[in-house]
Amino acid sequence: MKSSDxxxxxxxKDGHIFxxxxxxxxxxxxxxNHAKLMxxxxxxxxxxxxxxxxxERMSAEGFVVEDDVQEMDIIREEFDRKRNSGQYTLMVLPTYDCNLRCWYCIQEHxxxxxxxxxxxxIKKHIEKYLLExxxxxxxxxxxxxxxxxxxxxxxxxxxxxKDFCECHHIGFFSDMTTNSLLLTSERIKELGGLGVRSFQITIDGCREKHNQVKRDKDNAAFDKxxxxxLEIVRTIPDAYCILRINYSDQTLEPGKIMHDVNLMIPHEYRKQIFVMSTMHISIAYSRMEMSESATMRNPKMPKAC
Ligand code: SF4
Structure with a gap:
């Protein structure tokens, strides 16, 4: 056996993430324990x-592998599988600028x-790449x-x-990551009509904390x-929203955050809303309710040694 490359x-904090x-x-x-485990x-x-x-556990999780395993082959296979899957994702950053100035932002605006x-x-690239x-x-x-x-x-x-994909019988899906403050009812309708089906919107804590990070002129960024x-999931019934919870030690108060969100989102719309944190805890919002009992994406992994 050998250690994975x-x-x-x-x-x-005081330990290590493996x-x-x-x-x-x-x-x-x-x-x-970390030095011994390493x-x-x-x-x-x-x-x-x-x-x-x-x-045995480390082997199942890929931290150790058999001597004859060539990990580069695994990576190549995965790369080929993705390349030949018939799917293509193009991410476009139409601007580096922003209407907000969050303290943790890495963009130079x-x-x-x-x-x-x-x-x-970009249009030419889409035409050529999709067809070729x-x-x-x-x-x-x-x-x-x-x-x-x-x-x-x-x-x-x-x-x-959308038009190009329709014309060539190619499935089309669009998503966006946005602070959402520039959305309006008209824009949501227009985006829905053009196939935008997923909106990732950041929440930086409960109402009070979020408004301290995302400062807009009305001090109402959280409510907006x-x-x-709510407007997205009402207007586009097959769309979903991902609430990405960005947090620090001071702002991670799941109970307060969910309390403030729950007050504004009626139960019937929650199945279209998911919660994701920067620690990759991903759960269906409708199942989360008011509790903190998140299901981890890696539920079988030991949380600490
Ligand atoms: S909303 Fe996003 S892009 Fe804008 S300042 Fe905050 S983190 Fe940066």
């Missing part, structure tokens, strides 16, 4: 008998938007900055993509965002 040991880049499995090791994973043959159950020439090139690669499903993803600042360009490319979520 794709193990990452990331310092976190992460495998091929299987995407992870767990948190305590300060007391050693076992690095030299599995030396511990084969003494820690057999642990190594350069005042750059898509030129007409770039729009024409016999793409069966095309996903157009909008990201930024705040993509809605370039609304007319976004609409132009989305409309073009959650009202837009």
């Amino acid at each position: 794709y193990n990452y040991f990331i310092p976190y 992460f495998n880049g091929i299987t995407k499995r992870f767990f948190l090791a305590s300060e007391k 050693d076992i994973i690095s030299r599995p043959d030396d511990y084969r008998e003494k820690y057999a159950p642990f190594l 350069q005042n750059m938007t898509l030129s007409d020439e770039t729009v024409a090139r 690669n016999e793409i069966k499903e095309f996903r157009l993803s909008w990201f930024g900055g705040e993509p809605l600042l370039a609304y007319r360009k976004l609409i132009e490319i989305t409309r073009f993509s 965002a959650v009202n837009n979520v």
Whole structure:
């Protein structure tokens, strides 16, 4: 047995997060145990008998592999599988600029938007790539900055993509990541009509905390965002919204956040809303209700050693 070449040991608080880049499995090791666990994973043959159950588990999660396993072959196969799946996702950042200034933002907010020439090139790329690669499903993803600042360009490319896909019998789906403050009822209708079906909207804490991070002129960013979520799921019955909860040690108050969201989202619309956090806890909102009993995406992984 040998250690995977794709193990990452990331310092976190007093311990380390163990992460495998091929299987995407992870767990948190305590300060007391992480050095020992790293050693076992690095030299599995030396511990084969003494820690057999642990190594069996590590093998199932990809942290250790048999000597004859070529991990690069696994990566190549996955790459080919994705490339030949008939699906294609194109992510477009129509601007780096934003109408907000969150403290944690990594964008430099350069005042750059898509030129007409770039729009024409994107359209050409879509035509050529989809046809030459016999793409069966095309996903157009909008990201930024705040993509809605370039609304007319976004609409132009989305409309073009939808029409082109319809004409060539290619499945089409579009999604966007947005702070949502530039959405209006008319825009939601228009986007729904053009095949935008997924909206990822960030929530930075309960109403009070969110409004401290996302400062808009009315100090009402939280209510505007959650009202837009409601408007989206009411207007586009087959759309869904992902509430991405960004949090710090000071703002992670799930009970308060869900209380404030629940007050504004009637029960019947919750099945279209999902909650995701930066720690990749992903649950159906309708099942979360007011509790904090999140189902982890890696439920079988040990949470701590
Ligand atoms: S809303 Fe997004 S893009 Fe805008 S400042 Fe905040 S994190 Fe950055």
